[in-house]
Amino acid sequence: MKIKINGREQEVSVTDLSIAGLLKIAKVESAEMVSVQLNGCFVDKADTDKTFVKDSDEVDFLYFMGGGV
Amino acid sequence: MNLSEEQIERYSRHIILSEVGVEGQERILAGKALIIGLGGLGSPAALYLAAAGVRTIGLVDGDNVELSNLQRQVIHFSPDVGKPKVISAQEKIKAINPDVKVSTYQERVYADNIRDIIKEYDFIIDGTDNFAAKFLINDACVLAAKPFSHGGILRFDGQAMTYKPGEACYRCVFTAPPPKGAVPTCSQAGILGAVAGMLGTIQAAECLRFLIGKGDLLVNRMLIFDALRMKFREVAFKRNPSCPICGKNPSIKELRDEEEPACDLKKKA
Ligand SMILES: [Zn+2]
Numbered sequence: 001m002k003i004k005i006n007g008r009e010q011e012v013s014v015t016d017l018s019i020a021g022l023l024k025i026a027k028v029e030s031a032e033m034v035s036v037q038l039n040g041c042f043v044d045k046a047d048t049d050k051t052f053v054k055d056s057d058e059v060d061f062l063y064f065m066g067g068g069v
Numbered sequence: 070m071n072l073s074e075e076q077i078e079r080y081s082r083h084i085i086l087s088e089v090g091v092e093g094q095e096r097i098l099a100g101k102a103l104i105i106g107l108g109g110l111g112s113p114a115a116l117y118l119a120a121a122g123v124r125t126i127g128l129v130d131g132d133n134v135e136l137s138n139l140q141r142q143v144i145h146f147s148p149d150v151g152k153p154k155v156i157s158a159q160e161k162i163k164a165i166n167p168d169v170k171v172s173t174y175q176e177r178v179y180a181d182n183i184r185d186i187i188k189e190y191d192f193i194i195d196g197t198d199n200f201a202a203k204f205l206i207n208d209a210c211v212l213a214a215k216p217f218s219h220g221g222i223l224r225f226d227g228q229a230m231t232y233k234p235g236e237a238c239y240r241c242v243f244t245a246p247p248p249k250g251a252v253p254t255c256s257q258a259g260i261l262g263a264v265a266g267m268l269g270t271i272q273a274a275e276c277l278r279f280l281i282g283k284g285d286l287l288v289n290r291m292l293i294f295d296a297l298r299m300k301f302r303e304v305a306f307k308r309n310p311s312c313p314i315c316g317k318n319p320s321i322k323e324l325r326d327e328e329e330p331a332c333d334l335k336k337k338a
Contacts, residue, residue: 063228067221
């Protein structure tokens, strides 16, 4: 299936892919570091392994950035 | 308000912009902006707001200038090391533009002082370096219905969004602070000085455009850039119905201090 990750279309061969699984594939070190938006809606942190992506979904990762110092 | 001849000359490059004009410049000259944190983001923001003629600029920071700040905190100069940041910044602002009134708050923001500090300002710039302050600023601004600009930087990356009452807030995106240690801080991970300048300048531009009332602010969207590849992208979002402060059933009804600043390696002066 094709999904858009952070605005870039990508081919993913895994089926039954959860958001948690996608975070692993995308090499996000820790789910704690990002907020995930699926098709314009934020995914609750507790639901990342119960929420699945399907063909032509759009996923955005928003990373915590704290610095200002 | 009638602009003096000197003001017309000083602000001529603003006034010549059709989106600004005399009216927009007068709005800037009547505006009150608060900058919380005079570090990598707050420094350039303060310089541009001062140069633009914002009437009152509030400065909040409890720290003194350190040598390692000077690589990016462009409002502080070498002879300022050891000086309170609010004083160092106030001196530069006065030198750039004597029209500007500066109010200094030599302290950190906490749940028990932030409400009084933000009260009299039109727009708030979050230039803080830790999640406790970032979430507190969001909560205080949502509860007091004050617009603010969020800015975050790390290594070569930056992000900015603007909150306007009734629109998506920082907690709509990031529900709660990350667990301690999950996200590296600038003192641990480093930051390219110019990246801080880019983002602080974006925040100043948000504030000025808010005062002028022109253009599209970074509302309901996050601007994200990677200055190593020099690529910008944008993520649009809506208010999050399960947001703990502005959602349907908010769990946060009063201000509280979140635990532990992220940049905890830095010792307090
Ligand atoms: Zn919210």
